[in-house]
Amino acid sequence: MACKFQLVSLSHGNGMQSLSSRNEKSNNSLYSYTTRPPKYYSILSTTTTKNKPIIYNNIGAGGGGGGGGGGGVVLAASSTITESTPSIPEKPQIELDFIGPKVGADGSYPVEKASAISGDKLLRNIMLDNKIELYATYGKVMNCGGGGSCGTCIVEIIDGKDLLNERTNTELRYLKKKPESWRLACQTIVGNKENSGKVWCM
Numbered sequence: 001m002a003c004k005f006q007l008v009s010l011s012h013g014n015g016m017q018s019l020s021s022r023n024e025k026s027n028n029s030l031y032s033y034t035t036r037p038p039k040y041y042s043i044l045s046t047t048t049t050k051n052k053p054i055i056y057n058n059i060g061a062g063g064g065g066g067g068g069g070g071g072g073v074v075l076a077a078s079s080t081i082t083e084s085t086p087s088i089p090e091k092p093q094i095e096l097d098f099i100g101p102k103v104g105a106d107g108s109y110p111v112e113k114a115s116a117i118s119g120d121k122l123l124r125n126i127m128l129d130n131k132i133e134l135y136a137t138y139g140k141v142m143n144c145g146g147g148g149s150c151g152t153c154i155v156e157i158i159d160g161k162d163l164l165n166e167r168t169n170t171e172l173r174y175l176k177k178k179p180e181s182w183r184l185a186c187q188t189i190v191g192n193k194e195n196s197g198k199v200w201c202m
Contacts, residue, residue: 092118092196094163098132099202109202118191122146123164123183123201124153126190134185146186153185154178160199165189 093115100110114130124146127134135143139152146153148170157164161181168187175182190199 091120092191092194094118094191094196095198096123096126096190097198097200098127099158099200100133101202116190118163118195119189119193121190122186123155123188123190124185127185144186148174148184148186151175151184154182155185155188155201157181157183158200158202160197163191163195163197163199165192 094117096114096116098112098114100112102109104110112130112132114126114132116126121129124134126132134153134155136152139150142150143152144150148168151174154175156179158181164183165188167175167183171184171187174184
C-alpha cells in the first residue's frame with residue numbers, strides 16, 4: 001500500500017503562520033504543530049501499512065494572548081492502493097473463408113468470411129451462426145441436425161486441413177470412398193485450442 005501526505009498551512013491572526021515546527025512525542029503518537037501545543041487533536045486518517053505511525057490532524061490551539069490564537073499545520077494523509085491486474089492472453093483464432101457454389105455476376109465465386117476461437121466450435125455451427133449456406137435443397141429438409149447420421153453437410157477443405165481434427169469414425173463410414181479433402185461439417189472441429197491460421201472451404 002502506498003501512502004502520500006499533503007502539507008497544508010492554516011492562517012490565523014496576522015497572516016500565515018510559519019511552517020517551521022517542532023515535533024513532540026506524547027503517548028507514542030506523533031503530533032505536528034507550529035507555535036504552541038494544540039489543546040486537542042482529531043484523527044484525520046489512519047494508515048493500515050505495517051510499521052507506519054498514526055497521523056493526527058492538528059485542529060489548532062485556541063485562546064491565549066498574542067493576537068488571536070495559534071495557527072496550526074494540517075497533515076493531510078491519504079492512502080492509495082494500486083493493484084496490477086494480470087493480462088489475460090488472447091485465445092488463438094481460426095479464420096475461415098467459404099467459397100460459394102455459384103459464380104457471381106462478375107465471373108468470380110463469392111467468398112464469405114468467418115472466424116472462431118481455436119478448438120471451440122464445430123464447422124457446422126460456425127457456418128450456421130454466420131448464416132453461411134451449408135445444406136443443398138435436400139439437406140435443408142432431411143438433415144439430421146448435426147447428429148452425424150445423414151451425410152448431408154459435406155464440405156470440401158481447399159486449404160488448412162491441418163488446422164482441423166482428424167476424421168471421426170462417423171466420417172470414415174460415410175466418406176470411406178470420398179477424397180481426403182471431404183469432411184462432414186457436423187464432425188469437424190475447427191482448431192485444437194492452440195493453433196491458429198486460415199481454412200478455405202467450399
